[in-house]
Amino acid sequence: MNTHSDEVALEFPLFFRIYKDGRIERFAGTDTTPPGTDARTGVQSKDVIIDQETGVSARLYLPKTTSTSSTGKLPLLIYIHGGAFCICSPFNRTYHEHVNSVVHEGNVVVVSVNYRLAPEHPLPIAYDDSWAAVQWAASHSKGSGPEPWLNDHADFGRVYLAGDSAGANLSHNMAVRAAADGLDGVKLAGLVLIHPFFGNNKRDPLLDYLFPTMDKSGDPRIEAAEDPKLSTVACSKVLVMVAENDFLRDRGLTYYEALKKSGWGGRADMVEAEGENHVFHLSNPNGEKAAALLKQFVSFMG
Template sequence: MDPNTKEVAHDFPPFFRLYKDGTIDRFFGTEIVPPTTDPLTGVQSKDITISPQTGLSARLFLPKTTSFSPKLPLLIYIHGGAFCVESPFSPNYHNHVSSVSAEANVVAVSIHYRRAPEHPLPIAYDDTWAAVQWMASHSKGKGPETWLNDHVDFERVFLAGDSAGANLAHSTARRAAVDGLGEVKIVGMVLIHPYFGNDQRSKMLEIIFPTMSGSDDPRMYPNKDSKLSRLGCSRVLVLVAENDGLKERGWTYYEALRKSGWSGAVDIMETKGEDHVFHLFNPNSENASSLLKQMASFFNQN
C-alpha cells in the first residue's frame, strides 16, 4: 500500500468522507462568497463573530427600505446540509436568505453553527441556541451589533430553516418555551423540507450524533416528544416537496404537532413535481418564486 494513501473510516456520499486520521473531505458546500450589497435588491450583508472562543458566527442581511420606523421583523435562518456541509456563506444560502430578506422586508441572521463530524451533535443545537441568545441580548437596543439594535422589532422574531436546519429550528423553538428568551417573542417558524428521524437505522446519524438517546430523542423524533405542545411560537408553516424522500417526515411532523394539544396554528404546503431543497438549486423557477412568496406572506401576517 502506498504509505501516503489515507485509510477511509467512513464514507457517506454525497456529504463527506471521514478518514482514520480524523481528516474529512466534504463533497460539496465548501464554496463561499463574500458579504456584499445586492445590486438588484439593495440588500446589504455583513459577517459577524458571535463567539471567538467557539468560532460561532453569522451573516446578517439588511433590506433596502426608505424607513426603519417602525422597526422590522427578525428572521433567524438555519442552513441545511445534513448537519455537516454547507454554510451561510455558500452561494446557495447567501442568495436564498438575501432574497427572503428582500421579498419579506425582514432583517435576517443566517447562523454558522459548528458542523459534524468534527463537532458532533448536539453541538449544532447548542450553537444555534447560543446564537439566538446573543441576538436576544439586543432586545433593549444595547447589544454589540448596531443593525440589530437599530432596526429589529424583537416582538416579531421568526425561525426558519431547511432540511437539517429545519430540525435545528424546531429544537430552538422547543427550547425557547422551556428556557425562555426574556422579552423576545418568537412569533412563528417555517420548516422547509424538514429532516427528522424515521424508523430506518442510519449509520451516518450514529457517527454525527453518537450521544443520541435513541429512537425517542425529541430533537430527532419530535413526533414522539410528550411535550411537543410546549412549542415556543404561535404559528408554524411546513413546506414539503412531492418528489422529496423526506416528504413524509414533514407530513408526520405536521400531524404530530396538530394533534399534540399545542395552542398555535400549523399549516402545510406541498410543491408538486419538485425534489429536496429545489429552491436552492433552481432559485429562478416559478416554484421557487412561489416558495419565496409563501415565506414572505407568513412573516408579514398580522
C-alpha cells in the same frame, strides 16, 4: 515529506469522506461568497463572530428599505441552514443568495446562523451553537446589544425562526427550547420549516455517526413528533413546507399532524410542492415553483 494518506477510512456519498490520516473531504457546500451590498437588490450583509471561544458566527442581512412601520423597525428572521448537519454554511453561494432573496422580498432583518459541523463537532453541538446564536440575537431586544444593525432595525416583537432540512430540525428545537428557557424581551411570532429533517423508527447510519451519543430508543430532538414537549412550541403559527418527491415528505407531514394533535394552541399550515424534490428551491432558485415557495415564505412573515 508528504504525511497525507489517500486511504479512505469512511465515506458517506454526497456528504463527506474521511481519510485514514483524519482529513475530511466534503463534497458540497465548501465554496464561499463574501458579504457586501448586493447590486441587484441593495441588500447589505456582513459577518459577525458570536462566540470567540467556539467560533460560532452569523451572516447578518439588512434590506434596502429599513423603515416601514410606526416603530421604524422590521421583523427579525433567524435562519438556520441545512446540509445534514455536516455540510454547507451561511457563506456558501447557494445559501447566501437564498437568504438575500428572502430579505429583499420579505423586507426583514436576518441572522443566518453558522453552527459548527459534524463529524468534527458531533451532535448535539449544532443544537447548542444554534441556541447560542438565538440568545445572542435576543440580547439586542432592549436596544443595547453589541450589533447596531439589530439594535437599530430589528423588531423583537416580531421574531421568526426558519430553516431547511437539518436547519428546520434545529429551528423547531430552538422554538421548543425558547419555551423552556425563555428569551427575555422577544416574541417568537412564527416558525417556518422547509422540507424538515426529522427521524423515524428506521436506522440512519449517517445520523448514528454524526450523533454518537444519541439515545437509539428515540431522541426527541430527532423524533419531534414523539416529543412530549411538542405542544410547548413557543410561537403562535407554524408553516411546514414539503415536496412531493422528497424522501423526507412523510416525516414532515407526520410532524405537522402531530403538532396539530398535541394540544399546542397555535395555527399550523402545510404547503406541498407537487413534482419537486428535496430543497429544490436551492438547486433551481429561478424556477417557477421556487418563486412560489419564496412568496409563501415571506407572506407568512407579513
